[in-house]
Amino acid sequence: MWAHVPKTFCILLAIIFTTTADEHDHKYKDNEEVVLWMNTVGPYHNRQETYGYFSLPFCRGPKESISHYHETLGENLQGVELEFSGLDIDYKVDFPQTKYCEVKITEDKLKAFIYAVKNHYWYQMYIDDLPIWGIVGEIDEGGQDFYIWTHKKFDIGYNNDQIVDVNLTSEVKVKLEPNIEIPFTYQVQWKKSNVPYVKRFDKYLDPNFFQHRIHWFSIFNSFMMVIFLVGLVSMILMRTLRKDYARYSKDDDLDDMERDLGDEYGWKQVHGDVFRPASYPMFFSALIGSGYHISAVVFTVIMFAITGHLYEERGSLLGTSIFVYAATSPVNGYFGGSLYSRMAGKIWIKQMVLSAFLLPTLVCGNAFFINFIAIYYHASRAIPFGTMIAVACICLFVILPLTLVGTIVGRAIAGQPNHPCRVNAVPRPLPEKKWFMEPFVIIMLGGVLPFGSIFIEMYFIFTSFWAYKIYYVFGFMLLVFIILIVVTVCVTIVCTYFLLNAEDYRWQWTSFLAAASTALYVYIYSFYYFFFKTKMYGLFQTMFYFGYMAIFSIGLGIMCGTFGYLGTNTFVRKIYSTVKID
Numbered sequence: 175m176w177a178h179v180p181k182t183f184c185i186l187l188a189i190i191f192t193t194t195a196d197e198h199d200h201k202y203k204d205n206e207e208v209v210l211w212m213n214t215v216g217p218y219h220n221r222q223e224t225y226g227y228f229s230l231p232f233c234r235g236p237k238e239s240i241s242h243y244h245e246t247l248g249e250n251l252q253g254v255e256l257e258f259s260g261l262d263i264d265y266k267v268d269f270p271q272t273k274y275c276e277v278k279i280t281e282d283k284l285k286a287f288i289y290a291v292k293n294h295y296w297y298q299m300y301i302d303d304l305p306i307w308g309i310v311g312e313i314d315e316g317g318q319d320f321y322i323w324t325h326k327k328f329d330i331g332y333n334n335d336q337i338v339d340v341n342l343t344s345e346v347k348v349k350l351e352p353n354i355e356i357p358f359t360y361q362v363q364w365k366k367s368n369v370p371y372v373k374r375f376d377k378y379l380d381p382n383f384f385q386h387r388i389h390w391f392s393i394f395n396s397f398m399m400v401i402f403l404v405g406l407v408s409m410i411l412m413r414t415l416r417k418d419y420a421r422y423s424k425d426d427d428l429d430d431m432e433r434d435l436g437d438e439y440g441w442k443q444v445h446g447d448v449f450r451p452a453s454y455p456m457f458f459s460a461l462i463g464s465g466y467h468i469s470a471v472v473f474t475v476i477m478f479a480i481t482g483h484l485y486e487e488r489g490s491l492l493g494t495s496i497f498v499y500a501a502t503s504p505v506n507g508y509f510g511g512s513l514y515s516r517m518a519g520k521i522w523i524k525q526m527v528l529s530a531f532l533l534p535t536l537v538c539g540n541a542f543f544i545n546f547i548a549i550y551y552h553a554s555r556a557i558p559f560g561t562m563i564a565v566a567c568i569c570l571f572v573i574l575p576l577t578l579v580g581t582i583v584g585r586a587i588a589g590q591p592n593h594p595c596r597v598n599a600v601p602r603p604l605p606e607k608k609w610f611m612e613p614f615v616i617i618m619l620g621g622v623l624p625f626g627s628i629f630i631e632m633y634f635i636f637t638s639f640w641a642y643k644i645y646y647v648f649g650f651m652l653l654v655f656i657i658l659i660v661v662t663v664c665v666t667i668v669c670t671y672f673l674l675n676a677e678d679y680r681w682q683w684t685s686f687l688a689a690a691s692t693a694l695y696v697y698i699y700s701f702y703y704f705f706f707k708t709k710m711y712g713l714f715q716t717m718f719y720f721g722y723m724a725i726f727s728i729g730l731g732i733m734c735g736t737f738g739y740l741g742t743n744t745f746v747r748k749i750y751s752t753v754k755i756d
Contacts, residue, residue, distance in 0.1 A: 248489025463510020465736025507580025689738025
C-alpha cells in the first residue's frame with residue numbers, strides 16, 4: 175500500500191501543471207516498439223465492476239522490458255490498471271499466428287474461467303491510447319459447455335508515422351475442461367489507412383445514438399419551454415406587480431387613519447423582514463459559495479471538452495475537472511464569504527473552512543465508503559493509498575488557501591449589506607395561509623419544470639457513464655445547461671412571489687430548496703434507469719451506482735439551488751427598491 179506514496183508528489187504536480195500529460199508523442203519509426211497494455215476485465219452489464227486483466231488466470235507474453243509508462247490522477251481514480259502484455263509488436267512489422275504462452279487448466283483456473291464466461295466478462299486493452307475490447311468466451315446453445323477464445327488477431331491501421339486504427343478479432347474457440355493445456359496465440363497485421371490522425375477516435379463515437387432526432391427534439395422542446403416560461407413569467411409578474419405598485423402608491427397617498435382602516439396585504443407588508451438574514455447563515459452561505467464554484471467548474475469543463483476533445487484521453491475529463499475545481503476555489507470563497515459577511519456573520523474563518531471542504535468531504539466520504547467494498551471485491555476501482563494522499567494534498571494546499579484568498583477579497587469588496595429596506599428589530603409573525611402556499615409544497619413543486627427540461631439529457635448522460643457509450647456532444651450539454659439556468663430562475667421567481675404575497679418572508683431557503691428539489695427528481699429517475707434501462711446486478715455495482723448518483727444529485731442540487739437564490743435575490747431587491755416604503 176505504501177508503495178504508492180513516492181508517486182504522490184509527481185501525481186500532484188502533474189495535475190496542477192497539466193491535465194492531459196502524456197509521455198507518448200504518438201509517432202513511430204519503422205520497427206519501433208508498440209506497447210500493448212492490458213487494462214481491466216469485468217462483467218459486461220456492470221461497467222464499473224472491473225478487475226485487473228491478470229486477475230483471471232491469463233498468461234503473459236515472453237517480453238519483459240517496456241520503454242515507458244505513467245499514471246495520472248484521473249487514471250488512478252477511474253480504476254485504470256495498465257499492465258504490460260508481454261507481446262512483441264513492432265511498428266509496421268507483421269507477425270504471423272504466434273504462440274506466446276500456455277495455461278494449464280487446474281480446478282481453480284477452470285472455475286475462474288467458467289465464472290467469467292457465465293457472467294459475460296469482457297476485457298479492455300490499449301494500443302497507442304486506442305481502446306480495444308474483447309470477450310473472454312461464450313456458452314454453447316445448450317448452456318452446458320463453456321468455451322474460451324485463445325487467439326487475438328490485431329489489424330492495425332497506420333497513416334505515415336502514426337497509428338490511426340486498431341481492431342481485434344477473437345478466434346480459435348477452445349472448450350474449457352480440467353487438466354488440459356490451452357495455448358494462447360496472437361497475430362498482427364499492419365494496413366495503410368487514409369484516416370487522418372485527428373479523426374482516429376471517431377469510430378468509437380455513436381452519432382446515431384447521441385444525434386438521434388429524439389435528442390434534437392428534446393433540445394427543441396426544452397428551448398420552447400424556456401420561451402414560453404419566460405414570456406409567461408414576464409407577463410404575469412409585470413401585470414401583477416403593476417397592480418401592486420398602483421395599490422401601494424394609492425395607499426401612500428392616504429393618511430394614517432385611512433391606511434389603518436384599509437385592507438393591507440401582500441408582499442409589501444414584509445418589507446421590514448424580507449432582508450433578514452437566513453437561518454443558519456454559515457451553512458447557507460457555504461452552500462451558495464459551493465454552488466457558484468460548481469457552476470464555474472461545469473461551465474469551464476464543458477468549454478474545455480468542446481474545444482479539446484477530452485473524451486479521447488484516459489482520465490483526462492476527470493483530471494481536468496479536478497484541476498479546474500482546485501483552480502477556481504477563489505470563486506467559492508468570494509461569493510460564500512461575501513454573503514456570510516452581508517448576513518452579519520462573525521465566525522468567518524469557520525465559514526471559509528466549511529465552504530472549502532463541504533463538497534470535497536461529501537465526495538471523498540462517499541468514495542471512501544465505496545472503496546471498502548471495492549477492496550473487498552479486489553476490484554480495480556479500489557483507490558490506491560497514494561492517490562488518497564494526493565487528493566488530500568490538493569484539498570489542503572491548493573483548495574483551502576485559494577478559498578481563503580477569495581473569502582478575504584469577497585469580504586472586502588462585497589461584504590457590506592446594502593439592502594433597499596431597513597430590517598426591523600423584531601421579526602413579524604407569520605400569518606396562516608393555505609396549504610399550497612406552505613414552503614414545503616412550494617419546494618416540492620419547484621423542481622418539476624427544471625427536471626422536465628433536462629430529463630432527456632439525463633438519459634444520454636447516464637447511458638454514457640453507466641453503459642458503453644462515449645459522451646461527446648458537449649454542445650448539447652451546454653445548451654441544456656443554459657436552459658436549466660433560465661427555467662430554474664423563472665420558476666423560483668414565481669414561487670418566491672407567491673410566498674411573499676402570502677406575507678412569508680422566509681424566501682432565502684425556500685428559493686434555494688425549491689430549485690434544489692430538481693436533484694431529488696433526478697435521483698428518483700436514477701432508480702427507474704437502474705431497474706428498467708440496465709441489467710446491473712450485485713452489491714458492488716449497486717452501491718457504486720446509487721452512491722455516485724447521490725453525489726451527482728447533491729452537486730446538481732447545490733448548483734440549481736444557487737441559480738434559484740441568485741435569480742430570486744435579484745428579483746426581490748428589484749421590487750423592494752422600486753416601491754416607496756415609509
